[in-house]
Amino acid sequence: MNNDLEQFSEERLEDMQKYVTAGMTLGHADALLIRQAIGIALAAKRAKPVGYSIRDENYNWHIDFCGKAHELQQGDSLYTTPPANSPAIPDGWIKYQAQRPAANEYISFVSRHGEYASGLVGEDEWVEMHDGTSFELAEIYIWLLLPPLPAAPKPESDE
Structure with missing residues (x-):
């Protein structure tokens, strides 16, 4: 996964979730929203691919659910839900x-x-x-x- 989430370890996210209000003046609802956002980041960080898409020598696409495509170093990881910071379609596109x-x-x-x-x-x-x-x-x-x-x-x- 190559995105901004890589700069946070799972342990750091767990600590942030646990101690999010330490030293802050936040209402209960704000603290809850921050904890939920950190929970989403944790889930994305822990997400594992369910398969890989690969392209063969004839430029045909294949889906590999056996987990061998990552060894070919040409497979794109497939997730059941997109990981954090997945590409969004820009406005107007x-x-x-x-x-x-x-x-x-x-x-x-x-x-x-x-x-x-x-x-x-x-x-x-x-x-x-x-x-x-x-x-x-x-x-x-x-x-x-x-x-x-x-x-x-x-x-x-x-x-």
């Missing part, structure tokens, strides 16, 4: 599974593999990028509709 971009829209996107790019959505299930390459729509994880380009300036009249 749309999950591809929820809504697909329409043809002839300019979008920025992040692929399922973490690549970031922008381009014009074509009629043929591909995004055409500025460098002449294409990207398959099905590989998009999240996308953002880009605003239209401003109109070209009008020439000044001689009046």
Whole structure:
């Protein structure tokens, strides 16, 4: 797990939960909320993967619930619930599974593999990028509709 939770050991979180009000002037409800938040952090810290996703030499994805994929050092850990600080979808971004971009829209996107790019959505299930390459729509994880380009300036009249 590579996130901000790594800086806290389980023991430190347990101590924080136990002594959260020491030296503080908090109401009962505030102290309870802080203890609950620390409890959530502890649960995330203790979470163990239930399986791993791996990609074979033919770029096919597989799910391994036997626990061997981590030995291959290419498996992403799968959890029953996301660990703390799991990636959130930023405001304005749309999950591809929820809504697909329409043809002839300019979008920025992040692929399922973490690549970031922008381009014009074509009629043929591909995004055409500025460098002449294409990207398959099905590989998009999240996308953002880009605003239209401003109109070209009008020439000044001689009046």
